[in-house]
Amino acid sequence: MAEQINALGAAAAYQLADVVKTTPQFASITPRxxxxxxxxxxxxxxVFRLNKVKEGKTPLDVLCSQQGKVGIPEGYVDYELQPREYRxxxxxxxxxxxxxxxxxxxxxxxxxxxxxxxxxxxxxxxxxxxxxxxxxxxxxxxxxxxxxxxxxxxxxxxxxxxxxxxxxxxxxxxxxxxxxxxxxxxxxxxxxxxxxxxxxxxxxxxxxxxxxxxxxxxxxxxxxxxxxxxxxxxxxxxxxxxxxxxxxxxxxxQANLPGEQSRGLSVRFMGIGTNGVGSYLLSxxxxxxxxxxxxxxxxxxxxxxxxxxxx
Known part of the structure; x- marks a missing residue:
């Protein structure tokens, strides 16, 4: 009959072992x-205003069709009066x-x-x-x-x-x-x-x-x-x-934001409430x-x- 040997079990040994952990892995992240x-x-x-030239004839056509007194083209290049603004x-x-x-x-x-x-x-x-x-x-x-x-x-x-x-x-x-x-x-x-x-x-x-x-x-x-x-x-x-x-x-x-972390991104500490919760605003x-x-x-x-x- 085989002799039974008492030995430390894996479950008990696990309690003394260090565990190597990763940071949270976020599968939704893409290379962007x-x-x-x-x-x-x-x-x-x-605010960014996108000024544009009035389209139609090219500016060169406009200028070259208007001859000055000495035969040199003259005139001007016109602009759109209501350019789009981006906010x-x-x-x-x-x-x-x-x-x-x-x-x-x-x-x-x-x-x-x-x-x-x-x-x-x-x-x-x-x-x-x-x-x-x-x-x-x-x-x-x-x-x-x-x-x-x-x-x-x-x-x-x-x-x-x-x-x-x-x-x-x-x-x-x-x-x-x-x-x-x-x-x-x-x-x-x-x-x-x-x-x-x-x-x-x-x-x-x-x-x-x-x-x-x-x-x-x-x-x-x-x-x-x-x-x-x-x-x-x-x-x-x-x-x-x-x-x-x-x-x-x-x-x-937007440049020069308070709490700027990277291009257009700011992180601001909003304080700790009476419930002991700290809040951070990311914009x-x-x-x-x-x-x-x-x-x-x-x-x-x-x-x-x-x-x-x-x-």
């Missing part, structure tokens, strides 16, 4: 490439942390800092979504009608991408599309024998078309959702020229402006379903 790729302009007053949009939240929690459970990670970090990530995710979908300044709502095209087949084809380039031919910077739309682009290009090349930006690979990177963002919704269910669905694809010097698309942010001020109509174009109602599922 759009925010990284836009040029940003700081505002001091919270800062505020995205805000309040974080509450009981002092008892931060006093007792603050090692190895600072509870307040972790709460603020996660709230900042949420605000920045919302910021990218607003830059695309806000009904006032969002890119989708401000593409000129002349810069909108429909897909030839419903699926995003090389011909469609070329049509976008024809609309934004002055130094286009990048395409912007939902990841599933990018997968559809890859399928269609490969099916036609022209698989997209790749380029490395920020240490990550991106598909390209005609040398222009195709940037993913789940804020360009499919059927109104970031993470749509099923294989089918409709979305939009943008082509953007960015930069003020190129009369492109720019981001706007992010941003907007976007399309400086010229031809700085952006949109391919509308793109089907992201697998092409071969529809044969």
């Amino acid at each position: 490439w759009l925010i990284r790729l836009l040029d940003w302009k700081a505002l001091e007053t919270g 800062m949009n505020s995205i805000s939240t309040i974080i509450n942390v009981h002092t008892r929690v931060s006093d007792i459970y603050n090692n190895p990670y600072d509870q307040i800092q972790e709460q603020i970090r996660l709230a900042i990530e949420s605000l920045k995710e919302k910021q990218e979504s607003e830059l695309i979908n806000n009904e006032d300044y969002g890119l989708l709502y401000n593409v000129a009608q002349s810069q909108r095209i429909e897909s030839r087949t419903g699926y995003p084809t090389p011909d469609d991408l070329d049509e976008l380039i024809a609309k934004v031919w002055k130094e286009p910077s990048f395409f912007l599309a939902h990841p599933r739309a990018i997968a559809a682009i890859g399928r269609e290009c490969t099916r036609r024998g022209v698989p997209p090349a790749t380029v490395n930006l920020f240490g990550s690979p991106f598909l390209t078309w005609r040398g222009i990177p195709i940037i993913p963002s789940n804020k360009l919704f499919v059927n109104g959702q970031k993470e749509p269910k099923g294989k089918g669905g409709k979305t939009n694809i943008l082509l953007i020229r960015t930069g003020e010097s190129k009369q492109g698309v720019i981001g706007l942010f 992010l001020y941003c907007s976007a402006a399309i400086l010229a109509d031809d700085a952006i174009a949109m391919l509308e109602n793109v089907d992201v379903g697998n092409y071969y599922d529809y044969q």
